[in-house]
Amino acid sequence: MPYVEILAPRADTSRKRELAGVVTRGIVDGFGVEPSTVTIYFQPIERTDYAHEGELGQPDTGSRVFVKVHAYRRSPDERRAVAEAVTPAVAACFETTGHNVAVYFLDRERDEVAHDGHLASDELAAHPAA
Secondary structure, eight states: OOEEEEEESOOOHHHHHHHHHHHHHHHHHHHTOOGGGOEEEEEEOOGGGOEETTEESOOSSOOOEEEEEEEEOOOHHHHHHHHHHHHHHHHHHTTOOGGGEEEEEEEEOGGGOEETTEEHHHHHHHOTTO
């Protein structure tokens, strides 16, 4: 955690590889986490799986891109830093403008996240220095 989902048109592997580095660095710098905690999922959206203003089908360019950041709650300044760091690179990767990039922060409390069957809040209680 943090996990990032990027819902967008298909992009070349080389562009996604570059974007993965930028997004990871943006989250590491903005949230103060280690790169090993950041996972990114690229979820390609086909033309017929997209609608805007009631119209089915993506435009040839300028599609909207939706980025969901799942993480423990952060301050507005930390979230702002991540959004500012990743938006230009997301826009470039998917050939759109920053205006068409929406970054949503889906904050989670530690009792809403489990890894290996253990709530993160339980591990914090067992290891308060973590």
